[in-house]
Amino acid sequence: MERYNKITNKNPREIVLLKGKPCAWGKCRFCDYIDDNSRDIDTINDLNYEILSRVTGELGVLEVINSGSCFELPKETLKMIKDIIIEKQIHRLFFEAHWMYRKHLQKMREYMGIPITFKIGVETFDRSFREDYLNKHANFDSPEEVRKYFDSPCLMVGIKGQTKEMIDYDIQMLKMHFELGTVNVFTNNSTDVKRDPELVDWFMNKYAYLLEDPSVEVLYEKTDFGVGD
Known part of the structure; x- marks a missing residue:
């Protein structure tokens, strides 16, 4: 599994895929990514030290991702990140966190001491599809509510059961309320959630202009950031 890469097109930054403790929620219907975790803190820290080295x-910017939220990284790994920020003169950090951690984001900002762009896996702003089908456990009602805490939503498109109207609304809300965002085109995995090829083709045709939009990163494959497998 590749765990380090440099992104040089939109929002240039280094990106690392670290190992964390198990995802605190871990019940999203579409996700099998959470298997990349451990309860052995020494093993986690040893691997993360190697990656962070x-x-x-x-590029002055670092994105740190793991199979869950940044709050599930061990405190020793968080200290490594803080040390690297100082040593390598990093001036901006990208982290991702679940909705449940929304009231802890400021503490992390204060700990790291530099601006943090916090991403959140929204998947869709359609509450019924997000909660009743995807089982996201993120019970916000509006994009405005998300924006109070987070800087950059991650959307998911191309899932069977999703509609064009849902996707249109999601993209509209992304562009209206956020300066940055990510759109993940769903890829079949080991879960029972399935990709809708016709919906994917429609999206890639209608929203092809997003590929040139500097504020939106479209991931057609889950490894498009150059990390993972």
Whole structure:
């Protein structure tokens, strides 16, 4: 599994895929990514030290992802990240967190000491589809509510049962309320959630212009950030 990469097109940054403790929610219907975790803190920290040692700081921006939220990284790993920020003169950090951690984001910002762009896996702003089908456990009612806490939503498109109207609304809300966002085109995995090829083709045709939009990153494959497998 590749765990380090440099993104040089939109929002240039280094990106690392670290290992964390098990996802605190871990019940999203579409997700089998959460298997990349451990309860052995020493093993986690040893691996993360090796990955973080590859960070050069040449772009001044670092994104840290793991199979869950940044709050599930061990405190020793968080200290490593803080040390690298200072040593490599990183001036901006990207983290991701679940909705349940929304009231803890400021503490993390204060701990790291630099601006943090917090991503959140929204998947869709359609509450019924998000909660009743995807089982996201993120019970917000509106994009405005998300924006009070988070900077950059991650949307998911191309799922059977999703509609064009849902996707239209999601993209509209992304562009209206957020400066940055990510759109993940769903890829079949080991779960029972399935990709809708016709919906994917429609999306890639109608929203092809997003590929050139500097504020939106479209991930057609889950490894498009150059990490994972």
